[in-house]
Amino acid sequence: MPIRPTTISVAALVPAAILAAALGSGAVRAQQAEETVVRNHITVTQADIDAAAAVRYSSFHVMAAGVPGAKEKARSLNEESARRAAEFGGREADSETTGRKTIPSPTGTHFYPADVSKGEPKAPLVTSAVNHAVYINLPAKTTVAQEWGNPEGFLKDLFSSTFIHLSDQYTGSTTDNYTVGQNAMATYAEYTMNGNNPVIYEHELWAIVHGVIASNPKEYGTGLGHIYHLFLPNGTDTCFDETAECYSPDNFDDWVFCAYHDEVQFKDIGTVLFTVQPYQNVDGCAVHQPSPNGKLVDSTDSVLGHETFETITDWDPPNGYTNQTSLDLQFFEIADECQPLTDDNGDFLVPTFKISGKEYAVQLMYSNFYHACAAQP
Numbered sequence: 001m002p003i004r005p006t007t008i009s010v011a012a013l014v015p016a017a018i019l020a021a022a023l024g025s026g027a028v029r030a031q032q033a034e035e036t037v038v039r040n041h042i043t044v045t046q047a048d049i050d051a052a053a054a055v056r057y058s059s060f061h062v063m064a065a066g067v068p069g070a071k072e073k074a075r076s077l078n079e080e081s082a083r084r085a086a087e088f089g090g091r092e093a094d095s096e097t098t099g100r101k102t103i104p105s106p107t108g109t110h111f112y113p114a115d116v117s118k119g120e121p122k123a124p125l126v127t128s129a130v131n132h133a134v135y136i137n138l139p140a141k142t143t144v145a146q147e148w149g150n151p152e153g154f155l156k157d158l159f160s161s162t163f164i165h166l167s168d169q170y171t172g173s174t175t176d177n178y179t180v181g182q183n184a185m186a187t188y189a190e191y192t193m194n195g196n197n198p199v200i201y202e203h204e205l206w207a208i209v210h211g212v213i214a215s216n217p218k219e220y221g222t223g224l225g226h227i228y229h230l231f232l233p234n235g236t237d238t239c240f241d242e243t244a245e246c247y248s249p250d251n252f253d254d255w256v257f258c259a260y261h262d263e264v265q266f267k268d269i270g271t272v273l274f275t276v277q278p279y280q281n282v283d284g285c286a287v288h289q290p291s292p293n294g295k296l297v298d299s300t301d302s303v304l305g306h307e308t309f310e311t312i313t314d315w316d317p318p319n320g321y322t323n324q325t326s327l328d329l330q331f332f333e334i335a336d337e338c339q340p341l342t343d344d345n346g347d348f349l350v351p352t353f354k355i356s357g358k359e360y361a362v363q364l365m366y367s368n369f370y371h372a373c374a375a376q377p
Contacts, residue, residue, distance in 0.1 A: 036144040036152060038135065038185040042215035044207055051266050052207035058264040059085045060202075060240075061317040061333060062257035063306055065247070066346040067284040073256040077245055078331050082318045112371040113326040114337055116170075120319035125170060126224050126273070126312045128177035131155055134212060134230045134274075136186040136200070148231050149297035151277070151304050155180050155229075157356040158305060165377040166365050170313045170321050170334070178312075181226075182219050184212045190236060197237045197250045202276075205230055205238070206264050209274050217269070227311055228274035229304065238278055247278040249285075258285035259303045261311045273315050275307035284346040291361035292352055302350055302362035306335040309365050337366040338373035351375070 060081050064074035133152050135144055144150075158164050159178040168174050186208050190198030209228050213220040220226065232238055232247075239246035244254040261275040280286060280299035291298040310333040314320030323329040329337060340349045340363060352361045353375050364373035 034145070034150055034153060036133075036135075036150065036183065038144070038183050042211060044211035045214070047268075048207045048211040048214060051210045051268055052203050054267050055203070055206060055264055056267065057088050058202075058206075058262060059317050060260050060262040061310060061314065061331075062260040063303065063336065063339065065255055065258045065284045066342040066348055067252060067255055070256050070284075073245070075331070077240075077256060078317065082331055085316065085318065111325060112368075114323065114329060114366060115325065115368045115371060116313075116321040116332075116334055116337070116366065117324040118170075118319075118321055119314075119324070123316065123319040124224060125172075125320055126227070126315055127171045127173040129225055129227045129273075129312075130179050130181035130221070131159075131227045131229060131308070132181050132212075132220060133183040134186055134209065134228055135183070136188055136208065136230060137190070137233050137236060138185060139233055142233075147233050147279075148277075149293070149300050151229065151231065151300055152180050152183065154297075154301040154304060154355075154360070155308070157358055157360075158308070161356040162376050163355050163365075166367055166374055167309060167312050167334075168377055169367065169369050182216075184220075186212070197235050197248065199237045199239055199246070200232065201238070201242075202240045202262070205262075205274070205276060206266075209264075209272055210266060210269065213269055213272065222266075222270050222272050224271070224273065224315065226273065227308070228272065229307075230274055230276050232276070232278045234279040234281070236278070238276060247276075249282045255284070259307050261307045261315070263316050273311055275304070275311060277304060277307070286347045287350050287361050288343050288347040291350075292359035293361070298350075298361040301360055302348065305362045305365075306339070310335050334366040335363065338364045 061078050062074050064071045138144065138147060159176065164178060165174065188200060188208060190200055192198045209230065213222060237246055237248040237250065245256050246254040247257055248254045258280065259275060259277050264272050266272060280303045281296045285303060286295055286299040287302050289295050314322055314333050318331055321334060323332040323337065342348055348363065350361050350363045352359055364375050367374040
């Protein structure tokens, strides 16, 4: 599928059984209802399109949707990405990382099968990053709050909480190094086929994020110091290519994932890290109700937390931390291992706990220290 020119406007350990009683499903908390302000305007140029077409290497990891068959498809997709990473065998932007090495077998009289290991001992992790939200195709007469809640507000709470320090055991950093920077708003011409939802493909997302960065390289940086979160609106699907590997609530046969994180190497600007955040207020990706901030907000934030933690600890899958000891959990990242069971609708049974003093219903993350899913370091 060729890339289409377009225009962009920048703009404490918690047991799994604890599913706290919600505080009401209808109202969105005041801090979540604040309207996001987006500024600046840019245009995706032919240079952005060419840069996406010339990408030499990328790696990704998907979060399986809570629908029948998705887990198995997601595992296969992640394994394929891991094989590509191993075959690549080297990096343009990070020469010290030379491809995935063989993980030694567990030794001793016992081991914890869910513990994660680093795929490449020399691979750097994300110890400091500015996070940028990119809102794509906001519907007319609709606000960011109405479509996605306030994901930037959630990230600010996450980064000032003890929860984020669960990642310290993997990164080796204990300081508050994650912040929220300038956001962006994008309008993109979507591709529609056979009456299904319009689709934006992975390579088109590369062009969009390249366009955002190229508009102001000092503000929107590259490398491990910046993470971009790309939000898609209700009714938009996204696929890796024209095969059946998609976020597609309108087409169960092709529905594999709720979200994913991606690392792409551009020839001109180097490594870019981003997550893809489709609309999460759909059965199969949403959180079980009631929840403290309502289904839209908590569903968006739970998946955003999932992908943010995994980008920090395994930005170039599987060179970072993944499971290397369990056949059932192979290549799972720290959020995958704590992705909970679903209700009859496919909504995730996540716990409710405080993040920076505010109640959220979001999933936990796996801790090698506790050998369990946790909400604290």
